[in-house]
Amino acid sequence: MAPGCANLGPGLGRPTANHGDDMAKDLRELRDALRQFAADRDWDQYHSPKNLAAALVVEAAELLEHFKWMPDGQSRILGEEKKQVVAHEMADVLLYLVQLSDKLGIDLLASARDKMRVNADKYPVKPARSTSGKYTEL
Numbered sequence: 001m002a003p004g005c006a007n008l009g010p011g012l013g014r015p016t017a018n019h020g021d022d023m024a025k026d027l028r029e030l031r032d033a034l035r036q037f038a039a040d041r042d043w044d045q046y047h048s049p050k051n052l053a054a055a056l057v058v059e060a061a062e063l064l065e066h067f068k069w070m071p072d073g074q075s076r077i078l079g080e081e082k083k084q085v086v087a088h089e090m091a092d093v094l095l096y097l098v099q100l101s102d103k104l105g106i107d108l109l110a111s112a113r114d115k116m117r118v119n120a121d122k123y124p125v126k127p128a129r130s131t132s133g134k135y136t137e138l
């Protein structure tokens with residue numbers, strides 16, 4: 001299989017038209033809502049790419065905090081209350097990521113698909129299967 005043509009599974013290698021269109025539409029709606037949210041509050045002045053990247057990392061840390069010292073097994077079976085707060089932290093990360101991509105003019109879905117192709121080339125199934133080693137160690 002040629003590089004960049006890896007079979008990544010349903011919806012990843014080459015998304016179906018409907019799935020890709022719906023997700024792109026949803027992200028555009030989210031981007032527009034975030035633009036309006038910031039404009040209504042005159043917050044755009046604070047939303048430099050650097051500040052948005054920093055805020056994203058802070059939110060990622062808030063997400064991680066909910067798993068701090070939690071046994072691995074417990075992290076796989078969150079209760080409903082914990083799942084809700086984790087979902088909100090994940091949303092915070094996504095919202096900053098969407099804003100950052102908007103500011104930098106980056107198509108998030110295209111970038112994600114491209115990176116999955118890069119990852120598939122770095123981690124071919126056979127040598128990467130059942131190992132957590134870095135691609136340089138395969």
Ligand SMILES: [Mg+2]
Pocket residue numbers: 059062088089092
């Ligand atoms: Mg948060």
